[in-house]
Amino acid sequence: MSVLDELAGGLVVSCQPLPDDPDDPMRDPYVQAHVAAAVVRGGAVAVRVNGPDDVRAVRAAVGVPVIGLYKHGTQGVFITPTAGHALEAARAGSHVVAADATDRPRPDGRSFADTVRAVHEQTGALVLADVSTVAEGVAAVEAGADAVATTLSGYTPASPQIDGPDLGLVARLAALLPVPVIAEGRYRTTEQISRAFEAGAHAVVMGNAVTSPLWITRRLVPATPRAASAPEKKEHR
Numbered sequence: 001m002s003v004l005d006e007l008a009g010g011l012v013v014s015c016q017p018l019p020d021d022p023d024d025p026m027r028d029p030y031v032q033a034h035v036a037a038a039v040v041r042g043g044a045v046a047v048r049v050n051g052p053d054d055v056r057a058v059r060a061a062v063g064v065p066v067i068g069l070y071k072h073g074t075q076g077v078f079i080t081p082t083a084g085h086a087l088e089a090a091r092a093g094s095h096v097v098a099a100d101a102t103d104r105p106r107p108d109g110r111s112f113a114d115t116v117r118a119v120h121e122q123t124g125a126l127v128l129a130d131v132s133t134v135a136e137g138v139a140a141v142e143a144g145a146d147a148v149a150t151t152l153s154g155y156t157p158a159s160p161q162i163d164g165p166d167l168g169l170v171a172r173l174a175a176l177l178p179v180p181v182i183a184e185g186r187y188r189t190t191e192q193i194s195r196a197f198e199a200g201a202h203a204v205v206m207g208n209a210v211t212s213p214l215w216i217t218r219r220l221v222p223a224t225p226r227a228a229s230a231p232e233k234k235e236h237r
């Protein structure tokens with residue numbers, strides 16, 4: 001049985017600190033290991049984790065598959081941008097390595113296929129292609145990806161800039177591709193999860209809406225009167 005079979009019909013939870021806030025107090029492998037253990041206790045069938053240190057800590061804390069990535073930078077191709085990052089994520093204990101498979105230029109000028117080849121030849125991990133369009137999904141499978149995720153729809157110029165998840169992309173990829181299609185990106189509600197499975201998703205990934213108190217609180221606070229009148233922010237410890 002492939003490790004991807006363990007994800008079938010389930011909820012995957014992404015346990016990551018906020019990429020755009022270097023001071024997110026959740027940026028700590030010990031913390032992420034506990035977050036991962038909690039979501040697994042809640043029923044998550046797998047977890048998605050960023051960086052070798054967090055992958056190692058989470059791998060030791062949970063018994064479900066770990067989808068590891070290794071972000072480098074915040075612009076352009078930054079989710080596991082090179083084969084070197086992918087190999088580090090795999091060697092830290094990822095069962096599946098997620099990497100950007102969009103058609104944008106990669107920082108080392110190499111291809112997504114090079115990353116797939118390196119991971120398959122040098123480790124036992126599978127490769128999950130994070131894409132933003134149908135064409136990128138098709139190309140990722142031709143390059144050898146074991147599964148495709150809609151993670152980057154909404155984050156590239158070629159994809160629709162919508163507030164909610166790109167359910168249309170899930171449906172089109174699921175109808176076309178011979179590999180599992182994973183729905184990811186801006187899933188917030190149980191209804192969206194159901195609609196992704198109806199569209200043919202193999203699994204659904206939820207991140208910030210489950211695992212980032214910073215992200216969740218920042219979305220709630222603007223609804224309070226205090227937010228409108230707040231003078232300067234004081235921190236009480």
Ligand SMILES: CC(=O)N[C@H](C=O)[C@@H](O)[C@H](O)[C@H](O)COP(=O)(O)O
Pocket residue numbers: 014016019069079151152155184185186187205206207208209
């Ligand atoms: C675009 C990008 O960098 N996505 C990253 C991928 O690993 C994460 O920052 C997201 O939190 C993750 O994809 C889950 O998505 P959401 O938090 O929307 O449920």
